[in-house]
Amino acid sequence: MKTRVQPLLGAALLILSAWITGCNKPADTASSTDPGKFQGVIKIGEFASLTGKEAAFGISSHNGTQLAIDELNAAGGVLGKELKLLTEDDQSKAGEPATVVRKLITRENVVAILGEVASSRSLEAAPICQQNKIPMISPSSTNPRVTEIGDYIFRVCFIDPFQGTVMANFAKNSLKAKSVAILTDVKADYSMGLAKFFKERFVADGGKVLAEQSYSGGDKDFKAQLTSIKASNPDGLFIPGYYTDVGLILSQAKELGIQFPMFGGDGWESTKLIEISGAAAEGMFFSTHYSPELESAVAKTFVQKYQARYKEEPDAMAALGYDSAFILVEAIRKAGSTEGSKIRDVLASTKDFMGVTGKTTIDAQRNVSKPAVILTIKQGKFKYVETIAP
Amino acid sequence: MVEFLQQLINGLALGSIYALIALGYTMVYGVLRFINFAHSDVFMVGAFCGYYASKSASPFLASGTVTAAIVVLLAAMGVCALLGMIIERLAYRPLRERSKLTVLITAIGVSLLMEFTGQLVFGADPKSFRLLPSKNLQLTGGVVFNTNQVVVLGLTVVLLLALQAIVLKTRIGTAMRAVSFNHRAAALMGINIDMVISFTFGLGSALAAAAGILYAISYPSIDPLMGVMPGLKAFVAAVLGGIGNIPGAAIGGLLIGVIETMVSGYVSSTYRDAIAFAVLILILLFKPTGLLGQTSVEKV
Numbered sequence: 001m002k003t004r005v006q007p008l009l010g011a012a013l014l015i016l017s018a019w020i021t022g023c024n025k026p027a028d029t030a031s032s033t034d035p036g037k038f039q040g041v042i043k044i045g046e047f048a049s050l051t052g053k054e055a056a057f058g059i060s061s062h063n064g065t066q067l068a069i070d071e072l073n074a075a076g077g078v079l080g081k082e083l084k085l086l087t088e089d090d091q092s093k094a095g096e097p098a099t100v101v102r103k104l105i106t107r108e109n110v111v112a113i114l115g116e117v118a119s120s121r122s123l124e125a126a127p128i129c130q131q132n133k134i135p136m137i138s139p140s141s142t143n144p145r146v147t148e149i150g151d152y153i154f155r156v157c158f159i160d161p162f163q164g165t166v167m168a169n170f171a172k173n174s175l176k177a178k179s180v181a182i183l184t185d186v187k188a189d190y191s192m193g194l195a196k197f198f199k200e201r202f203v204a205d206g207g208k209v210l211a212e213q214s215y216s217g218g219d220k221d222f223k224a225q226l227t228s229i230k231a232s233n234p235d236g237l238f239i240p241g242y243y244t245d246v247g248l249i250l251s252q253a254k255e256l257g258i259q260f261p262m263f264g265g266d267g268w269e270s271t272k273l274i275e276i277s278g279a280a281a282e283g284m285f286f287s288t289h290y291s292p293e294l295e296s297a298v299a300k301t302f303v304q305k306y307q308a309r310y311k312e313e314p315d316a317m318a319a320l321g322y323d324s325a326f327i328l329v330e331a332i333r334k335a336g337s338t339e340g341s342k343i344r345d346v347l348a349s350t351k352d353f354m355g356v357t358g359k360t361t362i363d364a365q366r367n368v369s370k371p372a373v374i375l376t377i378k379q380g381k382f383k384y385v386e387t388i389a390p
Numbered sequence: 391m392v393e394f395l396q397q398l399i400n401g402l403a404l405g406s407i408y409a410l411i412a413l414g415y416t417m418v419y420g421v422l423r424f425i426n427f428a429h430s431d432v433f434m435v436g437a438f439c440g441y442y443a444s445k446s447a448s449p450f451l452a453s454g455t456v457t458a459a460i461v462v463l464l465a466a467m468g469v470c471a472l473l474g475m476i477i478e479r480l481a482y483r484p485l486r487e488r489s490k491l492t493v494l495i496t497a498i499g500v501s502l503l504m505e506f507t508g509q510l511v512f513g514a515d516p517k518s519f520r521l522l523p524s525k526n527l528q529l530t531g532g533v534v535f536n537t538n539q540v541v542v543l544g545l546t547v548v549l550l551l552a553l554q555a556i557v558l559k560t561r562i563g564t565a566m567r568a569v570s571f572n573h574r575a576a577a578l579m580g581i582n583i584d585m586v587i588s589f590t591f592g593l594g595s596a597l598a599a600a601a602g603i604l605y606a607i608s609y610p611s612i613d614p615l616m617g618v619m620p621g622l623k624a625f626v627a628a629v630l631g632g633i634g635n636i637p638g639a640a641i642g643g644l645l646i647g648v649i650e651t652m653v654s655g656y657v658s659s660t661y662r663d664a665i666a667f668a669v670l671i672l673i674l675l676f677k678p679t680g681l682l683g684q685t686s687v688e689k690v
Contacts, residue, residue: 051509051513051514051515052514052515053515053516053613055514055515056515091514186659186660213659214658214659214660215654215659216659216660219659220605220608220609220611220616220619221400221404221608221609221650221651221654223400223403223404223651224397224400224401224650224651224652224653224654224655224659225654225655225659227393227396227397227400227655228393228397228655228656230393230396231392231393244516244611247518247611248609248610248611251610252609254524254526255524255526255534255536255538255539256396256526256534256536257526257528257534272515272516272518275518276516276518276610276611278518278520278610
């Protein structure tokens with residue numbers, strides 16, 4: 001009996017492991033169009049968190065990017081060539097972006113890199129792109145350090161000093177908060193940066209920070225921190241975190257009977273937040289890059305196309321992914337070449353590009369200043385509150 | 391004081407989940423003298439069983455009711471008991487006469503297999519799972535007791551008492567204790583060892599499933615790697631209480647939960663795990679067999 005079971009188990013393990021590795025292939029790439037139409041391909045690399053903790057962000061961003069690439073191909077590609085988006089999944093894990101981006105650059109010879117949403121992971125990939133002189137555009141990493149890595153690193157979203165200021169002003173003026181508490185994710189550069197800029201501004205304007213607590217992304221229990229925050233009795237709680245953690249925080253805050261308003265940044269914007277927190281998210285606020293309720297011709301057609309293809313409303317990550325691909329391809333077109341240094345130079349001079357998320361002008365620090373929008377959660381839906389210009 | 395009481399409640403609710411998982415570690419160690427690392431993944435599967443059971447039961451039972459919750463809990467416990475027995479039958483029984491290290495490494499292998507098969511089958515992104523609607527109960531002086539915490543604490547106590555009754559009052563419990571005391575002697579007395587070990591795995595896994603459901607009730611976001619950290623903490627709790635000792639595992643679990651909560655509440659969450667594990671090292675330095683463990687003479 002013993003001798004019979006073991007080989008069987010071994011075989012089962014082998015089959016399973018083969019199955020698992022087989023499924024780890026890169027995600028879907030651009031649908032190939034009529035080969036006769038194009039002379040060759042231009043490969044663009046993308047790394048995104050398609051699975052794991054921030055999967056909702058990675059998938060939205062990837063969907064937006066893919067939509068843009070397919071649209072551009074349908075319109076004849078660029079320089080007579082077909083665009084091919086090669087997407088790698090970094091599983092929302094630290095360490096993974098460096099591996100997959102290195103693979104995209106050295107093995108696939110991509111001309112440019114698009115990604116990521118989370119600043120920590122963009123910060124990991126950026127030095128590799130810089131070393132290899134491959135332009136990288138992060139669609140939605142807001143930590144200022146990302147573009148400080150080098151002159152090949154760009155972004156198409158606002159940065160956290162601005163977002164922190166927006167939320168500090170919002171807390172003071174709209175929520176009439178005189179004192180706040182802050183709950184930061186010590187594992188995320190995004191969260192640490194945003195908390196710092198928020199605090200600087202809020203204190204400079206005469207507000208008080210009564211409690212500063214922290215957690216590590218992926219934690220499940222926040223009751224200890226929330227209990228001590230509740231005891232300090234602030235007018236509001238700022239949580240610059242990502243949606244999976246924030247969802248649990250909001251629901252546990254409700255279980256502890258916390259009444260004061262809670263608010264955060266663009267890391268909140270996923271319907272998963274509402275799913276996890278349930279009714280606890282009602283009436284909370286966050287800042288982000290874009291709202292589908294905004295009225296602009298480009299945005300309207302984008303929303304229509306996105307809905308037709310993915311059967312859901314696009315969020316800010318999708319919109320920024322879409323814009324980042326258009327800005328990159330526009331630069332390749334203007335440069336007339338796929339050489340990294342030439343694309344870089346044109347990217348650096350991007351001016352008044354009209355995208356879904358508004359006008360994009362890349363400044364000397366390779367950052368962008370754009371308006372922020374504030375959304376609230378009402379009856380389980382994100383609702384537009386106001387736009388705040390830079 | 392109000393804050394301290396609130397933290398104590400938080401800590402006990404968290405600790406009781408650790409306690410339930412720790413029981414499985416301790417029972418398997420008691421009869422087989424090895425650490426079943428796949429136990430924390432049975433806990434994860436328990437939560438997912440609950441997730442799918444409550445989805446498929448929703449047409450027949452109004453979700454959010456106590457009846458539905460009990461049905462879901464029993465279904466998950468049944469499936470996981472079966473799973474625990476299958477794991478033992480396929481992975482551990484063929485190795486029973488081999489060295490303990492072989493079994494230990496197999497256990498780690500089974501654990502990884504379950505985690506990554508889970509990512510494939512359930513998907514790697516977190517799912518939200520709400521079994522019971524919660525209500526806050528305001529106590530005097532501003533301490534808040536949530537109905538979920540009441541359910542978690544209450545169910546833990548019930549399961550602990552039931553387990554203690556099974557182990558001390560039933561024939562199978564007597565057989566379990568006999569096997570844990572001495573394998574060969576028990577076999578010579580006519581005890582079917584295979585059956586007793588299977589039963590132990592089934593019982594431990596059912597408790598892990600209950601812990602998984604309770605965990606999902608308190609933290610309504612479940613993913614295939616959710617078992618890793620609680621599993622580690624529960625293992626520490628089992629060692630802390632004296633591995634092989636059932637009341638010890640329960641006390642160890644509660645202790646770890648309370649220490650963790652107090653450290654995050656009053657010191658910093660960054661040091662939470664460091665301090666919790668430092669306490670473990672200290673206790674083991676002064677009491678190497680754990681709080682309630684007995685010294686056993688190693689036979690050469």
